[in-house]
Amino acid sequence: RMAQAATGRMGIIATDATYHGNTTAVSQLSTRMPPVGGRARHVRLVPAPDSYRQPDAMANGKAFGDAVREAIASLAKDGIGLSGMILCPLLANEGFPTLPSGFFDDAMRAVRDAGGLVIADEVQPGFGRTGSHFWGHQRAGFVPDILTMGKPMGNGHPVAAVVTSREILATFRNAFRYFNTFGGNPVSCAVANAVLDVIEQEDLVANARDVGAYALGLLRPLAERHECIGEVRGAGLFFGAELVHDRETREPAPDIAEQVANRMRHCGVLMGKTGIHGNVLKIRPPMPFSRDNADVLIGVLDEVLGEVGGVKA
Template sequence: MLSSDQALLERRARLLGPAYRLFYEEPFHPVRGQGVWLYDQAGKPWLDAYNNVVCVGHARPEVVEAIARQGSTLNTHTRYLHEGILDYAERLLTTLPPELGHTTFTCTGSEANDLAMRVARAHTGGTGLIVTHWAYHGVTSAIAEASPSLGQHIVLGANVRTVPAPAAQPGQSAAECGRLFADGVRAAIADLQAHGIRPAALMVDTVFSSDGVFTDPAGFLQEAVEEIHAAGGVFIADEVQPGFGRTGDCFWGFQRHGVVPDMVTMGKPMGNGHPVAGMAVRPEVMAAFGRQSRYFNTFGGNPVSMAAASAVLDVIQGEGLQRNALEVGAYLRAGLASLAEKHSLVGEIRGAGLFVGMELVSSRAERTPATREASLVVNGLRRNGVLLSATGEHAHILKIRPPLVFSRENADFLISRVDEVLGLL
């Protein structure tokens, strides 16, 4: 590590305190980004296979120019009239089912999920929330209490219940997988009711990224959604990570399962990293909250944020990045799966589009999590020019979610480096 980095670490610790965490045993210090690449101080390129936030690539010129252009003209809060927020809301809603007729904008996905829960409680009169066992939904006080993957220090809220993620077994149908997941939801509903708590919502990240990336068989969410509706609650699709074409076959992750959520939440990929996020909602679900509350988010949906978001949508749609995610994602998964012939650590490869989970196991028969080895691979790749991370309760699943402009050549580079690092273990 360069001495300047050591000085930076010491300065960071002094100024930011102990709560912030860094990736990797040897922290990474990028100074510039372009497309799918990040560059360190020496100008060395690093393949970014992790950063879903900059969905159309680092320093995307169209987004940068839109931000600068609007910022040089006007940026103010959302309590004045402005065409930008309305124009973008109309465009965004056309990508969603027609049942979702309203949008509300925030600055972060955490705020969007927090707002969704407030709306759910106003609509249902309930307070109970059901999430998956190792979910992550955000960092506000209320949502952190429904994000068990934040760690053992997180105490789940008294009105929160967790259910196992829908981890399909090989050959299992969508109906079979969905029934098992719905059994967990039914049990959680019953437990809430037994404690005098009315269910308000089932909230899931529709690729179950923190649980370990569970995307297939498509369709497994249907029965669980029916169960929460039967109990008087609503279904919230957290699309912060899977949304905006990342799964390839659909623009939104929930669409793969043939369901229409009551609310859809979105995060910073909306603005390619610019702090803009939001929620789409059925008008009838929003009605009670609108009567009871006077909601505003001072700079959620400001003119600059809307210009950034609109530019991102231009690039995704104009360059066919959803289709690119579908085709390159399939190519990448096939290449990673082929490594199982050489490396016994490689378990199941799962995912959709450019959201991929690569399971590492010490025993394929037992599917024993190879947690230590996964850490070695993540840090080995960091030393060899590739940035990614691990996910799941046992941190043994490599999480790969690069910008949507990722190419087959980029995939080949990634596969070759994973092959090399696995070969060193």
């Protein structure tokens, strides 16, 4: 709605394997649970990059940029026009593909040339999780016009925020006179401030970098023992493995991913499954996660993969 107020246009672009939340507006973007009655005509979904199956298409983000340009042209043709593009800079729900630096440049240029805004959804990579940067968009190398943040902001306390320029906020408030029952709650703000203090005082971004690299180092050799691991990837305390039925054909194994996640849960270790094909184990531990914790995680995962992951290579 901010992007729409600022541009006076409706169109919004997202990837075709994303999730951005629960409101009627953003649930329009969800592909796994498509909206009742079909997708609204102002939404365009572009193919999410798949670094494992189509590494060539990843080379410089040109294919992604072309898809965005096509979506912009389609919105123009239908007389809708572009308000913006929303992206998780880590493409977390898309399976956190390995993106070369500058991958988004071409797409961003296309959006800006069309007068659209860039919205970064930092709910997953924000607050230092990737270990290299505090925000996912810094790591991805672009500056958004609007930034949304949530979960890690309150370390469990329900608090979320949106950040934008004064100009965009002013246009939005002029257009909709926005206010919110829970907005600006001082208790939630105090919690969010305390979380920032702890991240800083306990050097948790460096911890994410160190323990994330350590855990990936433990996870990689598992691929030598478990045939179902097609690829191991990640950044900081956001890592995982793409599971396949066959390494040659790279046939996705969402069924194995589901079994693994469920068995892990029974062993006391929580992880999710995500990605374009729902076959990527998503491991996103709490920020104070330690090397000892990583040892436990990988030890249990090794056992569980041995039980459900099929033949050993």
